[in-house]
Amino acid sequence: xxxxxxxxxxxxxxxxxxxxxxxxxxxxxxxxxxxxxxxxxxxxxxxxxxxxxxxxxxxxxxxxxxxxxxxxxxxxxxxxxxxxxxxxxxxxxxxxxxxxxxxxxxxxxxxxxxxxxxxxxxxxxxxxxxxxxxxxxxxxxxxxxxxxxxxxxxxxxx
Amino acid sequence: xxxxxxxxxxxxxxxxxxxxxxxxxxxxxxxxxxxxxxxxxxxxxxxxxxxxxxxxxxxxxxxxxxxxxxxxxxxxxxxxxxxxxxxxxxxxxxxxxxxxxxxxxxxxxxxxxxxxxxxxxxxxxxxxxxxxxxxxxxxxxxxxxxxxxxxxxxxxxxxxxxxxxxxxxxxxxxxxxxxxxxxxxxxxxxxxxxxxxxxxxxxxxxxxxxxxxxxxxxxxxxxxxxxxxxxxxxxxxxxxxxxxxxxxxxxxxxxxxxxxxxxxxxxxxxxxxxxxxxxxxxxxxxxxxxxxxxxxxxxxxxxxxxxxxxxxxxxxxxxxxxxxxxxxxxxxxxxxxxxxxxxxxxxxxxxxxxxxxxxxxxxxxxxxxxxxxxxxxxxxxxxxxxxxxxxxxxxxxxxxxxxxxxxxxxxxxxxxxxxxxxxxxxxxxxxxxxxxxxxxxxxxxxxxxxxxxxxxxxxxxxxxxxxxxxxxxxxxxxxxxxxxxxxxxxxxxxxxxxxxxxxxxxxxxxxxxxxxxxxxxxxxxxxxxxxxxxxxxxxxxxxxxxxxxxxxxxxxxxxxxxxxxxxxxxxxxxxxxxxxxxxxxxxxxxxxxxxxxxxxxxxxxxxxxxxxxxxxxxxxxxxxxxxxxxxxxxxxxxxxxxxxxxxxxxxxxxxxxxxxxxxxxxxxxxxxxxxxxxxxxxxxxxxxxxxxxxxxxxxxxxxxxxxxxxxxxxxxxxxxxxxxxxxxxxxxxxxxxxxxxxxxxxxxxxxxxxxxxxxxxxxx
Numbered sequence: 001x002x003x004x005x006x007x008x009x010x011x012x013x014x015x016x017x018x019x020x021x022x023x024x025x026x027x028x029x030x031x032x033x034x035x036x037x038x039x040x041x042x043x044x045x046x047x048x049x050x051x052x053x054x055x056x057x058x059x060x061x062x063x064x065x066x067x068x069x070x071x072x073x074x075x076x077x078x079x080x081x082x083x084x085x086x087x088x089x090x091x092x093x094x095x096x097x098x099x100x101x102x103x104x105x106x107x108x109x110x111x112x113x114x115x116x117x118x119x120x121x122x123x124x125x126x127x128x129x130x131x132x133x134x135x136x137x138x139x140x141x142x143x144x145x146x147x148x149x150x151x152x153x154x155x156x157x158x
Numbered sequence: 159x160x161x162x163x164x165x166x167x168x169x170x171x172x173x174x175x176x177x178x179x180x181x182x183x184x185x186x187x188x189x190x191x192x193x194x195x196x197x198x199x200x201x202x203x204x205x206x207x208x209x210x211x212x213x214x215x216x217x218x219x220x221x222x223x224x225x226x227x228x229x230x231x232x233x234x235x236x237x238x239x240x241x242x243x244x245x246x247x248x249x250x251x252x253x254x255x256x257x258x259x260x261x262x263x264x265x266x267x268x269x270x271x272x273x274x275x276x277x278x279x280x281x282x283x284x285x286x287x288x289x290x291x292x293x294x295x296x297x298x299x300x301x302x303x304x305x306x307x308x309x310x311x312x313x314x315x316x317x318x319x320x321x322x323x324x325x326x327x328x329x330x331x332x333x334x335x336x337x338x339x340x341x342x343x344x345x346x347x348x349x350x351x352x353x354x355x356x357x358x359x360x361x362x363x364x365x366x367x368x369x370x371x372x373x374x375x376x377x378x379x380x381x382x383x384x385x386x387x388x389x390x391x392x393x394x395x396x397x398x399x400x401x402x403x404x405x406x407x408x409x410x411x412x413x414x415x416x417x418x419x420x421x422x423x424x425x426x427x428x429x430x431x432x433x434x435x436x437x438x439x440x441x442x443x444x445x446x447x448x449x450x451x452x453x454x455x456x457x458x459x460x461x462x463x464x465x466x467x468x469x470x471x472x473x474x475x476x477x478x479x480x481x482x483x484x485x486x487x488x489x490x491x492x493x494x495x496x497x498x499x500x501x502x503x504x505x506x507x508x509x510x511x512x513x514x515x516x517x518x519x520x521x522x523x524x525x526x527x528x529x530x531x532x533x534x535x536x537x538x539x540x541x542x543x544x545x546x547x548x549x550x551x552x553x554x555x556x557x558x559x560x561x562x563x564x565x566x567x568x569x570x571x572x573x574x575x576x577x578x579x580x581x582x583x584x585x586x587x588x589x590x591x592x593x594x595x596x597x598x599x600x601x602x603x604x605x606x607x608x609x610x611x612x613x614x615x616x617x618x619x620x621x622x623x624x625x626x627x628x629x630x631x632x633x634x635x636x637x638x639x640x641x642x643x644x645x646x647x648x649x650x651x652x653x654x655x656x657x658x659x660x661x662x663x664x665x666x667x668x669x670x671x672x673x674x675x676x677x678x679x680x681x682x683x684x685x686x687x688x689x690x691x692x693x694x695x696x697x698x699x700x701x702x703x704x705x706x707x708x709x710x711x712x713x714x715x716x717x718x719x720x721x722x723x724x725x726x727x728x729x730x731x732x733x734x735x736x737x738x739x740x741x742x743x744x745x746x747x748x749x750x751x752x753x754x755x756x757x758x759x760x761x762x763x764x765x766x767x768x769x770x771x772x773x774x775x776x777x778x779x780x781x782x783x784x785x786x787x788x789x790x791x792x793x794x795x796x797x798x799x800x801x802x803x804x805x806x807x808x809x810x811x812x813x814x815x816x817x818x819x820x821x822x823x824x825x826x827x828x829x830x831x832x833x834x835x836x837x838x839x840x841x842x843x844x845x846x847x848x849x850x851x852x853x854x855x856x857x858x859x860x861x862x863x864x865x866x867x868x869x870x871x872x873x874x875x876x877x878x879x880x881x882x883x884x885x886x887x888x889x890x891x892x893x894x895x896x897x898x899x900x901x902x903x904x905x906x907x908x909x910x911x912x913x914x915x916x917x918x919x920x921x922x
Contacts, residue, residue, distance in 0.1 A: 020282060027281075036200035037193015039425070041375040042457040046844035049375055077193035090191040094183045097809035100648040100817065102190030103197060103376040103425030125853075132851040135844060137373045137426050138648055139813055140820030141852040 006070040010035060011079025019066035025059075026050045028066035029076060037077040037106050041135065048134035051107035051114075052076050058114035060133075077106035080113065088151040089113060098147030100138030108134045112148045120156050124149060169866055169873045177660045178872050181809045184652035185670060186423070198395040198422040199379035199454045206381065207236055207277040209443050209453035210284040211436065212291050213463065214266035214273055217300035217529040217837025218313065221262060221273065221293060228290040229276055234283035237447035238291070239439060240274045245411045250318050255498040257409040259532050260438045266295070267315060267497030268529050269838045270462030272435075277443040277451045300837040304494035304526040305471050307338040314338060315497060315527045330524065338527045340499040345507045346520035347579045353486025353518030357477025361554045364473045365547035366903040367886070368830035369466040369494065372536050373821070373849050376425020378464060379454040382440035386448075390441050391418045394434075397427045397645045398684035402434050403676045409438060420675040427647050428821070429535030432684045433500075435464055461842035465534020466831055467543070468493045468501045474547040482561050482569040486518040487511050491544055493525050496532030501525055505620075506540040508580045510548050513589050513618040513775055514570040519579050529837055535686055537818060538619045538879035542825070542886060549615040549887030550900060563614050564597040564777070588801030588865030588875075589618075589775040595863050596777040601797040610781045610794050611896025617776050617883025621876035622687035623768035626694060627680030630658065630701035632709075632760040636747025637668045640698055643682035644690045646673060648814065648878070653806040654694045657872060661702035662746060663729025680765045688876020691806065692867075693768040699871040704762035709749045712756045716749075717741045770869025776800035776880040778819065778888040784896045786915055789908030791827055791893060797859040803867040803875030815881045816858040822885020824850045828905050 003018040010033060017032045026043070029035045029052070041049035043062045050061040053075040080087045089112050092098065099105045108131065115122060115130045122130065127148050128141070136144055189195040226238040241263045247254040249264070257263075261272050274291050278284035299313040306312055314336045322341040324333040331342045354360060380394035390412065396402055399419040407414040424431065436453040444451040455463065475488040489510060493503035507521035556566035571590050577583045596602055596614070606612045629641045640658055642651070651671035659666040683689070710724040713731040717724075723738035724731055730743040750760055781795040798815040805811040828848040832840045841847045866873025886904060893911070894900030899918045903910065 020280075022282070030200075034202070035193075036197075039197070039376070040199065040454075041377070042844050044457065044843055044845065047375055047457075081192050086191065093191055094187045097181070097184075097649075097813055099187060099190055100813055101374075101376070101424060101426045102186070102195055103374075105190050106193045109191065124857075128852040132853040135373075135375055135849055135851060137375055137428070137821065137849065138817045140816035140818075140858050141850075141855060142816045142858050143809070143813060145852060145857070 004067050006067060008069050008071065009073045011076060017066065021067060023066045024062050025064040025066050025069045026061035028069065029061060035076055035078055039103055039106055041103070048111060049104050049107040051110040051134065053110060053114055058111055075110070077109060080109060087113065088154045089148065092147040092151035092154070093144070096143050096147040096150060098139065098144040104134060104136045108136065108144060116152050116155060120152060122152060169868050169871055171866065175660060177656045177666055178804070178806050179808065181807055182652060182656065182666050184649050185655065186646070186651055195423045197376055197425050198381065198393055201381045201393050201422065203381060203383065203450040206450040206452055207279060207447055208281045208284045209275055209277045209440055209451045210281070210288055211272045211439060211453065211459065212274040212288045213459070214262065214269060214271040216266055216295055216297050217269050217302070218298040219266050219295040220264065220298065221266060222296055223294045224274060225292040226274060229287040232283065232287050232290060234279040235276055235287045236279065236449060237277040237443045238274060238287070239442045239446060243442050243446065245409065247409065250316065253408045256405060259498060260409065260435065268531050270459070270531060272439065272463065275439045275443060277447045300529040301338070302528055302530060302833045302837055304469065304492055304528050307526050307528040308492070308524065312338060315529070340495065340525040340527060343504050343507065343523045344521065345579060348518030350486045350488050350518045350520040354477045356479070356485040358480050359555055359558050360475065360477040361551045361558070362473065362475035363547065363551060363902055364471070367470045367543040367546055368904050369469040369533065370825045370829040371461060371466045371847065372428040372430030372534070374426030374428060374430055377455040377457060377460045378431070378435055379452065380437045380440050381450055381452045382437070382444040383450040384441065384445040384448065389416045391420065392437055392441060393420045393422055394437055395424045395431055396421050397424065397431045397647060397686055399645065399676050400643060400682045401432070401684050402437060405434065406438060406441065410441065418675050418677050421645055421673050424645055424647055428537055429539060429686055430465055432535050432686050433465060457844065458842040461847060462839050463531060465532055467536040468495060468503065468533045468540055470543040472544050472547050474551050476551045476555060478555050478559065480559055482559055482566050484514060484516055484570045487516050489521045489544065491521065491523040493523065493540060494528055494530065494533065495525050496530050497527055498532055499525060501533050502535065502539040506544045508578070509541045509618055509620065510544045512578050513572055513616055515572045515576050537821065537882040541619065542822065542883045545615070545617055545883050546886045546890065546904065549884065550890060550902065553613070553891045564593055564602065567616055568593050584773060586865065586868050587773055587775065588863055591865050592775045592777050592799055592801050592863045595861050596779060596799040599797060599799065599861055601779050601795060601859065607781055607794060610783045611892045611894065612779065612781050613888045613891025613895060614777060614779050615884035615888035615891060617880050619688065619774045619879035619883060621692065621771040621774050622689035623693050623771045624683035624689055625681050625767050626697045627682055627765040628694060628697045628701060629679065629763040630698060630705060630761060632705055632746065632750045634751045634753055636745065636750045638662065638664065640669060640671045641674045641678060642671055642694060643674045643679040644694060645685040647685055649810050650691045650694065653691045653810060654698055656806055657695045658698050658702050661699055662706065664746060688774065688878040689771065692771055692870060692874055692876050695870055695872055695874060696768045697764045697766050700764040700766070701762040705760055708760055709746065712749050712752070713744050715756065716752070770867070772803050772867030772869065772875035774801060774875050774877065774880040776884055778884040780888045780892045782889060782892040782896055784893055784911060786897065789911035789915065791906060791911065793823055793855055796856060797861065798881055799861040799863060800877065800880055801863040801865050801875060802877045803870065804864055804873035805862050806872060806874055808862060811862055811877050812860045814877045815860045818878070818881025819858050819885050820850050820855050822882040823855055823889065826886040826889040826904060826906055828907055830905050
């Protein structure tokens with residue numbers, strides 16, 4: 001099948017990629033660029049494990065084609081920590097045991113980051129509804145939501 | 159406080175703990191928050207091909223022929239496999255059935271049953287190749303519902319099958335011709351006729367539960383390679399690397415020593431990753447293509463092709479006296495298993511009443527095959543489904559005699575030394591303490607919020623031990639590696655590392671746990687049944703005490719004193735008394751770095767069939783509010799009370815309680831497999847198979863009860879199974895108290911509750 005040439009920026013790095021026309025951004029990240037931190041849980045936009053930020057907007061990478069990301073700026077979990085310094089959300093999830101198996105964690109972190117960029121002081125209910133697109137089967141959400149609220153507080157300097 | 163280095167006798171209540179009971183960050187967490195953790199689907203090998211599986215579109219059909227020639231000719235296709243590529247093993251035997259579930263032979267038994275598979279240089283080529291495989295089917299009548307499948311005129315799945323334990327006088331089973339009932343199992347104690355005659359109140363109802371899927375977010379994925387010499391390596395997400403190896407050996411007719419299974423990080427299992435699916439197919443493709451092959455399931459394949467849990471139908475009857483004493487209990491249980499046996503249904507009659515001390519019990523259970531995906535384990539396999547009914551009957555009886563719900567359960571609670579109906583005599587158990595903690599908690603004592611209903615329920619799980627083989631290595635710098643053959647399903651590596659650090663008196667950061675491949679250790683039983691942290695604690699405390707003894711010997715030889723002149727305290731080896739002499743205490747690192755001038759590497763290995771698991775008990779309290787216009791149930795408040803024995807890492811224990819309860823909330827309110835009349839699953843995706851999302855649930859409060867298990871060095875009991883056992887019953891009782899009518903069928907979804915409300919209004 002004829003492939004298409006795209007260029008995109010992922011976490012500030014420029015990439016060239018050849019993608020099949022039906023290939024999703026998720027498969028482009030994972031299989032073509034070998035950035036496997038973004039996970040596939042359903043490939044139908046229902047679980048949020050593949051959440052990434054494309055040009056500032058939270059997206060399911062499985063619902064976007066690779067060719068649609070031509071020229072886009074993509075943020076993934078691999079770009080969240082700055083060197084050894086974890087993002088406050090990453091730190092909070094570790095400290096408050098907001099993860100168990102860890103498969104949903106990258107998607108949850110990207111979605112929570114997008115939330116706190118829009119709303120630095122969300123209520124618990126707002127946080128629960130914002131993260132309703134991210135399935136987690138291990139934690140029952142309790143410690144995950146607490147982690148996000150702790151990180152929000154830290155980021156506000158409160 | 160010093161402890162005798164030779165003391166292997168187990169639990170000591172007086173021991174002062176420094177690490178156990180704290181909440182260090184789990185070592186595998188860093189990679190999981192940065193995207194660096196390696197799950198199976200992240201693995202890439204040079205020359206790797208993509209494998210895809212062709213699945214049956216029919217629920218029940220004979221495979222007349224399979225023609226793969228066109229697929230094989232497609233450019234980029236490197237191998238195609240069908241039933242012809244797997245050794246023949248007789249159907250009706252455990253491995254004969256297992257190989258037929260991996261890939262269909264004579265018949266397909268459910269929609270989604272694998273029929274063929276291809277390996278190709280890209281996913282798109284593999285998908286095109288699947289379309290070129292021609293399968294000729296002779297479609298047969300199918301049966302989905304297990305109760306329908308028990309009828310004499312139901313389509314029979316296996317002409318050879320005769321019901322095990324068939325008994326004259328039971329019209330549901332017969333021994334003279336084929337049946338879909340795999341087994342009839344009877345278990346009981348005392349005389350129920352006499353018991354019910356003594357009862358002043360008797361309640362009996364029929365209950366129905368639907369299969370739910372374990373719902374792990376990571377679809378199954380594996381990578382297989384085969385060497386020219388015939389050795390196989392398999393990377394996969396599994397709860398049972400050693401069990402996979404030995405079953406692969408049986409169905410592929412290869413020596414276990416030629417199969418290396420390496421577990422990756424596991425993206426959730428909950429019992430569902432104790433059985434393999436694509437792994438044997440990937441191996442056969444890799445052997446045929448002579449290249450590595452990766453197979454990753456889609457979510458639809460996970461739903462249609464991997465195990466949900468058993469749906470059940472049950473009839474439950476309990477009788478009691480006015481004072482609350484239960485005189486008899488009776489149950490008839492039907493379990494769906496999919497096309498072949500394997501539901502572990504006998505857990506249900508053993509566990510359903512266990513926590514109440516009952517003199518007279520009779521249970522009859524049936525395991526039934528039908529044209530559904532084969533069931534797999536899930537937290538407390540087969541028990542939550544029937545506790546759903548038991549705890550409804552209990553609640554109704556308590557209401558009838560006007561007794562507090564928890565008091566009624568306390569009145570009948572098992573105490574230390576109680577004997578179960580499966581003839582196990584319990585030692586120290588914590589059910590009474592759990593009920594007392596529930597009774598005295600703020601949630602239970604607070605008034606029921608306006609417009610809400612409150613429900614409670616209890617649950618039990620055996621907890622398990624079993625074969626466990628692990629090793630511990632002390633590096634010359636004094637840091638410690640522990641090599642585990644069990645899987646880490648939710649964070650057990652940190653809990654096990656903490657017990658080792660506690661024993662050795664070193665910081666937990668100096669201990670690293672690695673997940674072994676199957677070449678490195680002896681056989682390890684499946685990571686399930688809440689056995690892992692318990693068993694690994696026993697085995698690695700043994701390893702730790704062995705290396706302490708070894709190092710004490712080395713300290714003695716360095717100091718040139720008798721071995722008994724050395725004691726171990728707070729991570730240091732010291733002279734046991736001033737009589738031994740004056741020596742500067744030696745740390746583990748001080749001794750470890752002297753391996754060259756002492757007896758070499760310091761390491762220990764322990765292989766045990768661990769016994770002494772402590773039974774687990776829990777009590778859930780829930781407040782719900784039902785919208786009578788929409789039938790929607792809001793979980794307003796939820797509290798889990800459970801005996802952990804000892805919480806090694808309390809945050810992890812709370813996480814088990816919370817995660818289990820929310821899975822139960824999904825099972826209670828929404829989750830079910832829906833089949834069309836064509837026998838096809840109609841909701842094989844997360845949009846239509848509705849698992850709880852963050853906005854569906856409140857914070858889940860937890861109360862950790864600690865009644866130490868005297869047979870574990872740190873007193874722990876397993877905690878992973880019990881949290882889902884009481885959930886559905888607690889919610890049903892709460893809904894019943896809210897709307898005045900108690901649902902007896904799962905899920906209690908909005909349309910079903912609306913129907914109940916309508917029936918109630920019709921009656922009124």
